[in-house]
Amino acid sequence: MNTKNAQSMLNSDLAHVWHPLAQHSTFQEKPPMLVVSAQGSRVTDSNGREYIDTMAGLWCVNAGYGQQSIVDAACEQMKKLVYYPHTAANEPASALSAEVSRVLGNGLDRIYFTNSGSESNEAAFKIARQYGRQAHPTENRFKIIARHRAYHGTTMGALSATGQSERRWKFEPLVPGFLHAAPAYCYRCVFGQKYPGCNLECVKQIEEMILYEGPETVAAVIVEPIVGGGGVLVPVDEYLPELRAITKRYGVLLISDEVICGFGRTGKMFGFQTFGIKPDIVSMAKGISSAYLPLGATATTGEIFSKFLGRVEDRVQLTQVNTYGGHPVSCAAALANIKIIEGLVDRAGSFGNALLEELKKLEKYPKVGEVRGKGMIYGIELVSDKKTKEPVSNAIMAQVAAKAMERGVMIGKTSMMTYHLNNVIWMSPPLVLTEEEAKKIVSVLHEVLKEL
Ligand SMILES: Cc1ncc(COP(=O)(O)O)c(C=O)c1O
Incomplete structure (x- = not known):
């Protein structure tokens, strides 16, 4: 999509759309991402940047995009x-x-x-x-x-x-x-x-x-x-x-x-x-x-x-x-x-649980309290102190998601659940996620969580 078209779409969006859960005042600084296409486990924005969508949209594109x-x-x-x-x-x-x-x-x-x-x-x-x-x-x-x-x-x-x-x-x-x-x-x-x-x-x-x-x-x-x-x-x-x-x-x-x-x-x-x-x-x-x-x-x-x-x-x-x-x-x-x-379900078990084992290695970092999941659903709970289990702040969660995004991986984070516990990164990727994409997710999470 050319820049002019993208800008015009965003202008209409900002003028008329009421987005779910969002605080619209933040869009002046950072407008919502304009998603234009998707294939497999990857989505592309209006700037032509590609991201691995570990959220499968909203826990839903199980078969992957473009089937x-x-x-x-x-x-x-x-x-x-x-x-x-x-x-x-x-x-x-x-x-x-x-x-x-x-x-x-x-x-x-x-x-x-x-x-x-x-x-x-x-x-x-x-x-x-x-x-x-x-x-x-x-x-x-x-x-x-x-x-x-x-x-x-x-x-x-x-x-x-x-x-x-x-x-x-x-x-x-x-x-x-x-x-x-x-x-x-x-x-x-x-x-x-x-x-x-x-x-x-x-x-x-x-x-x-x-x-x-x-x-x-x-x-x-x-x-x-x-x-x-x-x-x-x-x-x-x-x-x-x-x-x-x-x-x-x-x-x-x-x-x-x-x-x-x-x-x-x-x-x-x-x-x-x-x-x-x-x-x-x-x-x-x-x-x-x-x-x-x-x-x-x-x-x-x-x-x-x-x-x-x-x-x-x-x-x-x-x-x-x-x-x-x-x-x-x-x-x-x-x-x-x-x-x-039906053709993906067994793999979701074997490949998914193997990916969980890899993700579990993130528990070595001081701010990773627990990594959990089953099949192809994962949660990474972040704490500021492993002993007290004090949850990290919303600001840190936003930072983690932004850093992963900069590296081409979109991750989810719990939000608006309770005031005190919005500290879990979540992922439920399309069941067609490739080995190469899984490796990239793991390496990006190591980079981002190591820095915390
Ligand atoms: C477990 C569960 N039940 C129900 C719903 C509601 O589904 P919908 O948003 O399609 O109404 C959701 C949505 O995320 C969900 O995760």
């Missing part, structure tokens, strides 16, 4: 049937529901389509609450237990589940009935315990909450198998199986928010598969279409779905609609995307 088969599938579908509401059936959505059921397995074979992760979680909460009323008519199961640091979305229900105070407080009061437990976060265990001698207090706390609230008032527990935007918090292997057992014991549904963990990110198709559990409801978005087009989905089991069956006059059907749910073009793109992801 022709996805583009072709979407184009062909656009010519044939661009849209029809999902009150009727359409070919791509029908085929995709079968594909998503197949890759989910575990009897999760009923799929409701949405357009985003937030909407998938909203649908999950509605399914859980309505199921609670219809499966247990003498009870009042409406509460949803989530965890601090988790991110579940931006709409009012999904934000109510989100456990990140800075994202919430300007909009409070939020939706009643959402409660928060401690995250599975050994590095900063709120119980002051050390694994494995901790008796999994973090998961026991959820059982205590269910008992204190009264199980007959609790509809569901929602978890990201690995908390993503909240700092890449990887639970110990026993955590999710134990949580599954507890929720089962009290008739509480378990919702797995796979918006980040789904579609290959953790080295299996879904995060719940990586940890060997079977949830009752799964919410998805991002990697389902690798962001080629907006799409989300909420899956559940036949057993749960059966509680929504009856005569029309019983009014037990799910009272939920999304104009663009089951959009034929998005679904066609997702079908082509899943084919690609």
Whole structure:
């Protein structure tokens, strides 16, 4: 793009666009990057500079940029049937529901389509609450237990589940009935315990909450198998199986928010598969279409779905609609995307975990408190003092990201989570990341973190 065009685009942007999360006053000094193209794991800006995108956009371009088969599938579908509401059936959505059921397995074979992760979680909460009323008519199961640091979305229900105070407080009061437990976060265990001698207090706390609230008032527990935007918090292997057992014991549904963990990110198709559990409801978005087009989905089991069956006059059907749910073009793109992801998922495990071992070597630097991850999702927690674990300032985080960017590597950093803990670098690169690109990421991080 020539300089004049780029400047004119930026002028329009600065005059009219309201960017997410950004403080616009900073754009006078440093305007937003104008991204013009992307291929594989690399994006190019309007100055022709290329960067390795370790964020896969926003944890979403799992198949990598520029996959022709996805583009072709979407184009062909656009010519044939661009849209029809999902009150009727359409070919791509029908085929995709079968594909998503197949890759989910575990009897999760009923799929409701949405357009985003937030909407998938909203649908999950509605399914859980309505199921609670219809499966247990003498009870009042409406509460949803989530965890601090988790991110579940931006709409009012999904934000109510989100456990990140800075994202919430300007909009409070939020939706009643959402409660928060401690995250599975050994590095900063709120119980002051050390694994494995901790008796999994973090998961026991959820059982205590269910008992204190009264199980007959609790509809569901929602978890990201690995908390993503909240700092890449990887639970110990026993955590999710134990949580599954507890929720089962009290008739509480378990919702797995796979918006980040789904579609290959953790080295299996879904995060719940990586940890060997079977949830009752799964919410998805991002990697389902690798962001080629907006799409989300909420899956559940036949057993749960059966509680929504009856005569029309019983009014037990799910009272939920999304104009663009089951959009034929998005679904066609997702079908082509899943084919690609299936070919990448094993590599995401082996190559991804090998990259994690390399990244772990960064722990030798004084400001690197912990490096963690699984498959192709990574968090690097920065502290000013390894003993006290005092988090580094937002200014240092900005400096680290800027220095990596100068060297051609874009990294993510946690932001607006809580006032005191925005100190984790995160990466979730496209699953097509090459060995050479991985080496460059590692060497740039060594250079930048050594200097701190
Ligand atoms: C785990 C998780 N759930 C839900 C969402 C919300 O997705 P969306 O931004 O598509 O609404 C996100 C977004 O980052 C997420 O990371």
